[in-house]
Each structure stands twice: as C-alpha cells, then as structure tokens.
Amino acid sequence: MIKVGIVGGTGYTGVELLRLLARHPEVEVDAITSRSEAGLGVAELYPNLRGHYDELRFSEPDPERLARCDAVFFATPHGVAHALAGDLLERGTRVIDLSADFRLRDAGVWADWYGQPHGAPGLLEEAVYGLPEVSRDQIRQARLIAVPGCYPTAVQLGFLPLLEAGLIDADHLIADCKSGVTGAGRGAKVPSLLAEASESMKAYGASGHRHLPEIRQGLGDAAGGEVGLTFVPHLTPMIRGIHATLYGRLTGEPGDLQRLFEDRFANEPFVDVMPAGSHPETRSVKGANLCRIAVHRPGNSDTVVVLAVIDNLVKGASGQAIHALNLMFGFDETAGLDAPAMMP
Numbered sequence: 001m002i003k004v005g006i007v008g009g010t011g012y013t014g015v016e017l018l019r020l021l022a023r024h025p026e027v028e029v030d031a032i033t034s035r036s037e038a039g040l041g042v043a044e045l046y047p048n049l050r051g052h053y054d055e056l057r058f059s060e061p062d063p064e065r066l067a068r069c070d071a072v073f074f075a076t077p078h079g080v081a082h083a084l085a086g087d088l089l090e091r092g093t094r095v096i097d098l099s100a101d102f103r104l105r106d107a108g109v110w111a112d113w114y115g116q117p118h119g120a121p122g123l124l125e126e127a128v129y130g131l132p133e134v135s136r137d138q139i140r141q142a143r144l145i146a147v148p149g150c151y152p153t154a155v156q157l158g159f160l161p162l163l164e165a166g167l168i169d170a171d172h173l174i175a176d177c178k179s180g181v182t183g184a185g186r187g188a189k190v191p192s193l194l195a196e197a198s199e200s201m202k203a204y205g206a207s208g209h210r211h212l213p214e215i216r217q218g219l220g221d222a223a224g225g226e227v228g229l230t231f232v233p234h235l236t237p238m239i240r241g242i243h244a245t246l247y248g249r250l251t252g253e254p255g256d257l258q259r260l261f262e263d264r265f266a267n268e269p270f271v272d273v274m275p276a277g278s279h280p281e282t283r284s285v286k287g288a289n290l291c292r293i294a295v296h297r298p299g300n301s302d303t304v305v306v307l308a309v310i311d312n313l314v315k316g317a318s319g320q321a322i323h324a325l326n327l328m329f330g331f332d333e334t335a336g337l338d339a340p341a342m343m344p
C-alpha cells in the first residue's frame with residue numbers, strides 16, 4: 001500500500017482522482033489540499049464519496065505533509081506544480097502533474113503560450129510525457145510525469161497509427177474536436193453557466209489553442225519530423241466527454257486501415273478499436289478510462305477519417321494519471337481503472 005497526496009482536491013480532476021482511487025487496492029489517499037475549503041470533510045463537499053473517505057479533510061497545501069507521501073498528484077492550474085515539484089522530488093516523492101506545466105519540452109514555447117516564464121525549466125529534461133500507449137517504458141522509470149491534456153490524448157491516439165506508418169500527409173492534418181463543459185474546470189465562469197452552454201455549441205481558440213503545441217509535439221514524434229495541424233476545439237452542451245474527428249490525406253494506397261488500428265492497439269488495455277463502420281459515442285466512455293476509436297475511408301477516397309472519444313476527466317486526465325502511477329509503482333496497469341462506462 002502506498003500513500004498519495006492530491007493538490008487541488010476540490011476541482012473536477014481532483015474529485016475524479018478520489019472517485020477512482022476509492023477502488024484502488026494499493027493506494028491510500030493521505031493528504032488532499034484546498035485553500036478555499038481547508039477543514040471541510042471530503043464527503044461534505046462530494047456526497048458521492050460518503051462511506052469511502054470519512055476521515056479525510058481538505059487541508060492547506062503543506063509541503064511537509066505532501067513530502068511524506070510516496071507520490072503527489074497535482075490537479076491544479078498551470079504554475080502550481082512548477083513551484084512545488086522540485087522540492088518534493090528532492091525529498092523522494094514522485095510527482096504526477098495533470099496540468100500543462102511539464103508537457104512541453106521547450107520552456108520558451110511554454111512561456112509563449114502561457115504568458116509567463118517557465119517556473120521550473122531545470123526539471124523539463126527528466127519529465128516524462130505520460131501517454132502510456134507511446135511511452136510505457138519511460139513512465140515505469142519516471143519520477144515526474146506530465147499527464148497529457150484531454151484534447152491531446154484523443155487527437156494523438158487517433159492519428160498515431162497513421163503517422164507511425166507514414167500513410168498520411170503530415171503537413172495537413174485536421175482535428176475537429178468537441179468537449180463537454182467540465183473541460184473548463186469547476187471554477188465559476190460565465191461561459192459554463194447552464195443558460196450559456198446548454199442548447200448551443202461554439203468553437204473557441206480557432207486561431208490558436210494552448211493544446212496546439214502539445215499535440216504538434218506528440219504528433220511530430222510519431223511522424224519523425226514537424227507536422228502541420230489545424231486544431232479547432234468546440235464547447236458542447238454535455239458534462240463530460242471529448243469527441244475528436246480527425247482528417248488525414250492518404251499519400252498512397254494504405255492497405256487495410258482497420259487492421260492497422262487493431263494491430264497498433266492490440267495490447268493496449270485502454271484503447272478500443274471498434275468494428276469497421278462504427279461511430280463511437282462519448283457516452284460509451286463516460287466514467288471509464290478508455291479511448292474508443294473508429295477509422296473510416298469515405299467513398300474509398302484519399303481522405304481517412306478517424307473518430308476518437310474519451311471522457312475528458314478519466315482517459316483525458318485522472319484515469320490516465322492513475323495509469324501512470326500504476327506503471328511507476330509496478331502495480332497491475334488496470335488497478336482502479338477497470339470499471340465499465342456508464343450508459344445511458
């Protein structure tokens with residue numbers, strides 16, 4: 001049994017960590033922080049957790065207490081892990097960061113997109129980008145994990161087989177993506193109000209979203225060189241879920257695309273390649289650590305269309321973070337993550 005801490009326990013990814021870890025056989029949550037709710041019992045804020053964490057209370061982030069944990073999750077806005085991760089690592093506590101703090105290898109690119117200097121450039125070299133379908137072996141050895149963003153997870157998993165096989169034009173990739181409102185976090189914001197977000201849909205960040213450099217970096221690794229990507233995210237009136245519709249231009253006769261995807265993910269517990277002709281639904285992954293994928297070639301043309309769905313809070317954040325923890329500590333990869341999705 002290991003002890004873990006969670007910094008940012010009142011947010012949506014924080015409470016999702018708690019929900020998933022409640023069923024984890026090897027993990028005890030020892031510390032959970034919130035500056036605004038310090039002193040409150042966890043189940044008082046989140047009654048779905050009554051009976052699971054009855055003794056656990058939110059506390060102020062205290063580096064001493066966190067350093068007594070074997071691992072600490074950061075479920076916080078960008079910049080917070082920059083300030084605390086180095087100290088924890090020095091004291092032997094491993095760090096799994098759900099924010100964007102360590103996802104980009106280049107501190108200058110990070111500073112351009114986040115509008116502030118990178119707070120811990122010295123840690124970038126050892127940070128491992130935590131997409132298990134690409135970096136399983138490095139994650140096993142890592143002390144510091146940058147958990148991929150939600151859009152980047154869906155887009156990378158969908159494009160990977162095609163780029164790795166060199167089957168599409170890497171200069172002209174298109175990712176048309178939709179997200180539910182929990183993607184914006186729990187903080188009160190006007191665009192997340194019921195009357196603003198329901199019965200409507202809109203694009204945002206069409207000229208440049210912060211996930212763009214992260215997706216380009218990952219796809220570039222898969223393609224073996226820089227890629228050209230148009231990425232347009234949309235806000236949709238659902239609570240959880242990401243739907244990515246991905247377009248690639250085939251450069252030649254690709255062979256059996258269905259087989260390509262099935263082979264690429266054959267040994268992946270958290271990627272489901274659906275039967276040919278399928279249209280995955282976001283609700284089919286709700287609450288589950290799973291990416292469901294379908295590949296199409298409309299009219300046998302030179303355009304391949306990949307449909308990928310995830311739950312932004314699970315495979316897009318907290319579930320993927322626990323998958324990394326399982327690899328780092330040598331647990332069964334699926335520990336705490338094997339529950340099926342909720343439907344309807």
Ligand SMILES: NC(=O)c1ccc[n+]([C@@H]2O[C@H](COP(=O)([O-])OP(=O)(O)OC[C@H]3O[C@@H](n4cnc5c(N)ncnc54)[C@H](OP(=O)(O)O)[C@@H]3O)[C@@H](O)[C@H]2O)c1
Nearest residue numbers: 008009010011012013034035036075076099183185186317
């Ligand atoms: N929501 C998603 O679907 C999703 C998916 C992938 C990745 N992420 C990333 O995961 C991180 C957390 O997202 P979220 O949606 O869970 O956010 P959230 O709902 O806004 O929650 C943020 C949490 O961080 C705490 N916090 C804020 N500022 C802090 C500070 N300076 N020091 C310590 N704690 C602080 C907050 O509690 P107090 O203010 O009370 O301390 C709160 O518990 C973000 O970086 C986000 O980009 C989110």
